[in-house]
Amino acid sequence: MPENPTSSSGAAILAPLPPTSTITLRINGEQKQLHLAPWTTLLDALREHLDLTGTKKGCDHGQCGACTVLVDGRRINSCLTLAVMQEGADITTIEGLGTEDNLSPLQQAFIDHDAFQCGYCTPGQICSAQGLLNEGKARTAAEIKELMSGNLCRCGAYTNILSAVQEVLDSQNRELRG
Amino acid sequence: MNDTNYIGKATSRVDGPAKVTGAAKYAAEFNVPNLAYGYVVSSPIAKGKITKIDAAEVLALPGVLQVFSHENVPTLALLDRSYKDDIAPGGSPFRPLHSAEVKFSQQPVALVVADTFELARYAASILKIEYEQAGHETDIETKRTQGFEPGTGKTGFVPPPPPRGQADQEFERATHRVDQEYVHGTQHHNPMEMFASTVEYHEGGKLTVYDKTQGAPNSQRYIRQIFGLSKDEARVISRYTGGGFGSGLRPQYQLFMAVLAALELRHSVRVSLTRQQMFSIGHRPHTLQTVKLGTNPDGSLASLHHHALHETSRFEDYTENVVNWSGMLYQCANVKLGYQLAKLDVYSPQDMRAPGAATGSIALEIAMDELAYAAGLDPLELRLRSYADRDQNLDKPFSSKKLRECYHEGAAKFGWEKRNPAPRATRRGNMLVGWGMASGVWDASQQKAAAKVSLSADGKLTVQSATNEIGTGTYTIMTQVAAEYLGLPLEAVDFQLGDTNFPPAPVQGGSWTAASVGTAVKEACEALGEKLLKLAQKMEGSPLADAKFEDVEFVNGQLRLRLDHNQAVVIRDIVQASGETKLEADATAAPDLAKQKQYSLHAHNAVFVEVEVDEDLGTVHVTRVVNAVAAGRIMNPKTARSQVLGSVVWGISAALMEETVMDHKFGRYVNHNYAEYHIPVNADIHDIDVVFVEEEDDIVNPLGVKGIGEVGMLGVAAAVANAIFHATGKRVRELPIMLDKLL
Numbered sequence: 010m011p012e013n014p015t016s017s018s019g020a021a022i023l024a025p026l027p028p029t030s031t032i033t034l035r036i037n038g039e040q041k042q043l044h045l046a047p048w049t050t051l052l053d054a055l056r057e058h059l060d061l062t063g064t065k066k067g068c069d070h071g072q073c074g075a076c077t078v079l080v081d082g083r084r085i086n087s088c089l090t091l092a093v094m095q096e097g098a099d100i101t102t103i104e105g106l107g108t109e110d111n112l113s114p115l116q117q118a119f120i121d122h123d124a125f126q127c128g129y130c131t132p133g134q135i136c137s138a139q140g141l142l143n144e145g146k147a148r149t150a151a152e153i154k155e156l157m158s159g160n161l162c163r164c165g166a167y168t169n170i171l172s173a174v175q176e177v178l179d180s181q182n183r184e185l186r187g
Numbered sequence: 188m189n190d191t192n193y194i195g196k197a198t199s200r201v202d203g204p205a206k207v208t209g210a211a212k213y214a215a216e217f218n219v220p221n222l223a224y225g226y227v228v229s230s231p232i233a234k235g236k237i238t239k240i241d242a243a244e245v246l247a248l249p250g251v252l253q254v255f256s257h258e259n260v261p262t263l264a265l266l267d268r269s270y271k272d273d274i275a276p277g278g279s280p281f282r283p284l285h286s287a288e289v290k291f292s293q294q295p296v297a298l299v300v301a302d303t304f305e306l307a308r309y310a311a312s313i314l315k316i317e318y319e320q321a322g323h324e325t326d327i328e329t330k331r332t333q334g335f336e337p338g339t340g341k342t343g344f345v346p347p348p349p350p351r352g353q354a355d356q357e358f359e360r361a362t363h364r365v366d367q368e369y370v371h372g373t374q375h376h377n378p379m380e381m382f383a384s385t386v387e388y389h390e391g392g393k394l395t396v397y398d399k400t401q402g403a404p405n406s407q408r409y410i411r412q413i414f415g416l417s418k419d420e421a422r423v424i425s426r427y428t429g430g431g432f433g434s435g436l437r438p439q440y441q442l443f444m445a446v447l448a449a450l451e452l453r454h455s456v457r458v459s460l461t462r463q464q465m466f467s468i469g470h471r472p473h474t475l476q477t478v479k480l481g482t483n484p485d486g487s488l489a490s491l492h493h494h495a496l497h498e499t500s501r502f503e504d505y506t507e508n509v510v511n512w513s514g515m516l517y518q519c520a521n522v523k524l525g526y527q528l529a530k531l532d533v534y535s536p537q538d539m540r541a542p543g544a545a546t547g548s549i550a551l552e553i554a555m556d557e558l559a560y561a562a563g564l565d566p567l568e569l570r571l572r573s574y575a576d577r578d579q580n581l582d583k584p585f586s587s588k589k590l591r592e593c594y595h596e597g598a599a600k601f602g603w604e605k606r607n608p609a610p611r612a613t614r615r616g617n618m619l620v621g622w623g624m625a626s627g628v629w630d631a632s633q634q635k636a637a638a639k640v641s642l643s644a645d646g647k648l649t650v651q652s653a654t655n656e657i658g659t660g661t662y663t664i665m666t667q668v669a670a671e672y673l674g675l676p677l678e679a680v681d682f683q684l685g686d687t688n689f690p691p692a693p694v695q696g697g698s699w700t701a702a703s704v705g706t707a708v709k710e711a712c713e714a715l716g717e718k719l720l721k722l723a724q725k726m727e728g729s730p731l732a733d734a735k736f737e738d739v740e741f742v743n744g745q746l747r748l749r750l751d752h753n754q755a756v757v758i759r760d761i762v763q764a765s766g767e768t769k770l771e772a773d774a775t776a777a778p779d780l781a782k783q784k785q786y787s788l789h790a791h792n793a794v795f796v797e798v799e800v801d802e803d804l805g806t807v808h809v810t811r812v813v814n815a816v817a818a819g820r821i822m823n824p825k826t827a828r829s830q831v832l833g834s835v836v837w838g839i840s841a842a843l844m845e846e847t848v849m850d851h852k853f854g855r856y857v858n859h860n861y862a863e864y865h866i867p868v869n870a871d872i873h874d875i876d877v878v879f880v881e882e883e884d885d886i887v888n889p890l891g892v893k894g895i896g897e898v899g900m901l902g903v904a905a906a907v908a909n910a911i912f913h914a915t916g917k918r919v920r921e922l923p924i925m926l927d928k929l930l
Contacts, residue, residue: 015238018231019315026248026306048305057304062216063209065429067379068462072861075379103209112204120203123829127658128206129379129429135207151870158868161861163379163430164658165836166829167872 032096036061037105047093052076054092055102063103063132067161074160077133077140078102084140086159103132106139114180115139118173126164134160138174142181150175189742191674193667194890197825201677202427202662211427214399215383215459222385223252225448225458226307227441228297228314229467230289233854234323234532237287237296241315250302251310252452257296260284260447269412273405273694274436276535277340278503283440284447289318290501291534292855293467298444300456323532323854327473327498334496334527337504343697344506348514348580352521357490361481363561369478369550371922372846373498373856374471376539377864378657380429382468383459384445394449396423398442401435402694404653407687409438410446418687421446425685428695431657432837433538436696439468466847466859469537472497473849474509476550480558488517488573493551494525500535504528507536507543513551514580515787516628517573532854538696540837541897544629545904549841552625552905553920556912566624566909567594567603578787586783586886589817590626590791593880597815598624600878601795610916618799618808621914627901631788631819631884631893632699637690638707639773640669640715646744646759648675650682650711654692654704658833659896660826664701665708667823668890672712674741674758682708690773698790698894701822703776705890710774718772719746722765723756730754778888786886790818790893794838796906800914805926808873809839809907815878819893824879831877831899838903840866846923 027046034041036059043058052069055061055078064087067075071089078087079101107113115135118124125131137160147153153174154167162170205211230237242254264270270280283295297314301307324330339346358364380399387395394416400406400423407423410416428435445458460468479492495509510524539545559566574591577584598604606622607613613620638652650669656662665682669675683689692704720739723731723746731739731746731754740749747755762770797811812835821827844865850857858864877899884891904922911929912918919928 014320016232016235016318016320017316018228018318019241020313026250026309046303046305048309049303053304056216057218060218061209062212062218065213065379066215066381066459068381068861070462070860070862072462073379103207107208109204109208109210112207116204116207119207120199123200123825125203125206125658126660126826126829126833127379127430128202128211128427129213131206132209154870154872158870161379161866161868163377163432163866164829165833165840165867165872167836167867167869168832168875169829170869 032093034092034095034100035098036100037102043092045092047091049092050088051090051092051095052087055087061102061104065129065132067130074137075130075133077136077160079136079140082143084137103136106135114177118176122169122173124169124173125166130160130162134162134170141174142178147178191670191676191743193671193677194822195820198663198667198823200660200663200826201666202656213380213427213429214385214397214425215457217385217397219385219387219455222455222457223300223302224304224307225298225300225444225456226311227295227444227458227460227464228299228311229464230292230294230296232289232318232320233292233325235289235318235320237289237316238319239317240297245299245310245314248310250306252300254314255284255298255447257284257286264413272409272437274342276503276505277338281502283443291532293464295440298448298458300448300452325531325533325849325854326851327475327529327531330529334529337506337528340504341506345508345511347510347524347526350523354490354492354521354523357521358479358481358492361489362484363482363558365554365557365561366479367554367557367920369476369553369920371474371546371549373473373849374539374841374845375466375847375864376432376434377465377866378430378432378434381460381462381465382439382441383457384442385457386445386449386455388449388453388455393420394446396421396446398423398425399428399435400425400438401428401431401655401657401696403655403685403687404691405694406438406442410442413443414446414450423687425655428655428657431695432540433542433696434468436538436694462861463859466856467534469535470847471539472536474546478550478554480554482558482562486562486564486569486572488519490521491519492523495547496527496529498531498533498536499528500533501530503535505536507538509543509547511580512544512547512628515578516575518575519573541629541900544627545900548625548627548901549905549922552902553908556623556909557918565608567598570594570626581787583785583787586786586788587882587884588791589880589882590793593791593793593815593817596878596880597793597795597813600876601813603795610913615799617802619802619914621798621800621910621912623906623909623913624793624795625902625905625909626793627791627898629698629790629898629901631790631887632697633702633706633778633888634693634699635775635777636692636703636707637773637775638704638711639690639771640711641769641771642715642762643769644762646679648673648680650680650708651689652684652692652704652707653687653689654684654700655695656684657695659695659700659830660823661700663826664822665704668705668708669712672709672741673716674743674745698896698898701892701894702888702890705892706776706888707774709889710776711772714774715770715772716741718770719758719761723761726756726764729756731756782886788887790898792816792898792901794902794906796910798907798910798914800911800929805929807843807911807924811874813876813878814899815880816899817880817882818895818898819882819884819887820891821879822892827895828877830895832875834899835875835903836867836872837900839907841922842904842907843923
């Protein structure tokens with residue numbers, strides 16, 4: 010190493026800036042027209058362009074699950090897909106699952122079981138749990154825990170999240186049997 | 188019959204519907220019109236200076252508004268004290284974009300502002316900066332002999348008490364001895380919400396700042412001092428905070444950046460940190476501890492030594508109370524405590540959930556387990572033989588202390604009496620099963636805080652205080668307090684927080700919010716209650732005409748005589764009869780020092796843990812935890828239980844997973860992301876049982892509440908380590924205990 014080593018940061022400009030275009034997304038049952046550049050993630054399109062801020066950014070790298078939304082009923086990390094890739098898809102965010110006056114069964118169960126504290130991971134947890142219910146794979150507590158493990162909760166509400174999801178899963182199964 | 192007694196009842200969070208529907212708005216979610224986006228450029232070197240910033244190419248990009256760096260920041264406040272926030276330690280606070288000097292890896296060195304987030308991020312990635320590197324020191328191991336005793340520059344820091352008795356001689360004479368070193372690495376708070384500030388620029392230069400913080404007033408003072416703003420020009424709002432754990436106690440640099448850009452560009456600006464940058468804003472320091480313990484022939488403690496050395500930055504002396512607890516948790520006549528810092532080329536550490544105590548309890552409580560084995564005593568029995576009925580550090584009695592009950596109730600719930608003390612004695616298939624326990628102590632603190640209440644003619648009560656909600660349940664608990672003291676249904680109370688236009692409150696930390704803000708809300712309600720009584724007495728034919736305030740109560744929407752419930756007035760009618768549209772009162776509550784000064788004020792806990800360790804793979808599962816907590820009055824068992832559940836998860840995390848790893852060659856954290864900085868996921872967490880031990884205390888504060896956000900974490904990591912020893916026979920003294928340490 011030389012006596013006064015130098016270092017530099019910053020990459021060279023490789024390409025012109027991407028142009029914006031108009032796309033249409035179907036979100037919570039509504040057609041939404043957006044003008045954005047193709048490098049915009051679905052997450053940023055929701056939060057910054059559509060004011061659907063219920064979907065949270067916790068890492069922007071698909072590591073935490075806070076940005077989970079449902080695309081055609083399947084849960085995905087919205088930070089790992091570009092908005093332009095989702096034209097024609099049916100996107101559901103936390104705002105589409107229920108409202109304060111009309112909570113979904115999972116939303117109500119999360120309140121009843123105190124399955125959150127700060128609330129920041131909560132929309133992602135609930136969307137993920139809805140995806141888990143849609144998948145129909147989880148039967149036991151161990152399976153719920155495993156299949157909810159893509160969603161971090163730094164407040165540590167995991168046992169209560171399990172109780173909430175289990176309650177809704179059990180009542181769904183009872184209805185199916187009944 | 189009284190339906191409006193809410194304190195102590197399990198109550199669902201009043202902010203629950205907003206949080207589960209996405210309606211709760213956090214700092215980066217206020218989409219004000221015409222918003223620009225700032226992206227922070229972080230230094231790749233740990234020490235040296237910036238020799239050149241070439242922003243020309245970046246500024247030529249259409250949509251880039253400005254590049255801020257030390258080269259073009261205007262003259263701001265000159266003195267260090269302007270950069271000191273309420274929680275700043277001693278020393279010289281870091282000033283973002285102040286000079287060419289680089290003091291730590293990931294130091295923010297520039298801010299690129301552009302029309303869109305994507306463009307700002309791209310422009311930041313191509314901004315050319317040249318550095319001249321200097322040699323850095325980031326390894327505490329090289330500083331073992333260079334520790335120094337810090338000054339008392341930081342709020343809440345108490346230097347260790349002077350030695351008592353003959354700790355050295357008694358250690359040499361002791362029947363059984365332990366003398367070991369305990370280490371844990373750096374940890375980062377990593378709340379789920381990344382730090383962000385949205386600054387709305389209003390015509391004429393007024394700002395509305397939506398900040399991620401644990402104290403809006405602290406953020407406001409900070410930017411007012413630096414940028415010379417009036418109170419009116421710098422309103423700070425923080426309605427929801429997506430986790431804090433201490434990281435939001437100090438204003439973070441994105442606040443400075445966003446305010447700077449907004450003022451300079453006369454434009455609304457949002458600056459959000461990335462998850463990687465969340466590792467550049469303070470941390471629980473890498474700490475080396477030694478504990479020496481010795482017993483008397485009867486198994487009581489004869490001697491206790493506890494010494495800690497941890498890192499701090501070059502520019503601030505971050506301090507926390509690591510060793511003091513050891514002089515207080517157990518009865519021991521001969522005690523010697525030591526506490527030192529060492530300066531490294533890192534950012535200043537920062538309070539992280541149960542700062543100091545979480546660290547100290549790891550060393551002390553593993554050492555106690557080692558001593559129990561050395562003395563052939565059950566670990567719980569060893570602790571009972573040195574039970575402290577008095578705080579020997581302060582030489583004062585405790586205002587209340589139910590640690591003995593924590594031990595007994597926790598042990599009973601766990602089934603501790605069935606424990607076979609021999610290590611490696613219990614198996615489930617291929618799993619080695621171990622049981623361990625530990626205990627802890629934490630401050631019961633009250634700070635000065637204020638609140639305002641306003642009752643409207645339709646019977647709705649608005650309560651305001653500039654406190655904060657980080658997930659602790661502040662909205663809910665304050666709603667309960669106000670509803671109970673004015674006898675109103677919960678639904679009639681709207682508690683509002685996180686706004687510098689509201690009466691001041693301290694940062695949300697130190698487990699003091701329930702005690703501090705709760706008392707202010709109670710006193711404001713009582714002040715309004717006195718007004719209501721006077722007005723009620725003026726009403727025609729008032730049944731309360733001769734009543735004194737102590738003769739009446741507010742229950743079920745009525746103001747009535749305590750001894751004759753039929754003599755009552757409907758509270759709403761009092762407002763209407765007054766002719767006013769609303770009635771207001773406020774209060775500033777401060778601790779009653781005259782009452783408190785003769786006592787030591789503390790909360791306690793005892794933790795019992797079961798682990799299963801795979802004999803071949805070394806993987807550890809914490810299968811069962813019982814955490815018994817004595818923390819005074821439990822305001823809301825539902826939210827309080829959640830805080831203890833979270834504390835247990837934190838303790839498990841500290842024991843088994845969490846560590847920010849420094850590559851000393853570069854002076855840089857290498858696992859600075861959520862994939863490689865491990866915290867538990869749902870599948871890692873199993874049965875957790877929370878026991879609240881009843882504890883009455885009318886000395887700590889008028890509500891009798893001690894706070895629950897931190898005490899529950901104490902002892903958990905040590906109990907896990909002790910259970911692992913019991914399971915495997917391996918004593919691990921360096922956390923986190925990953926499987927390589929067990930194979």
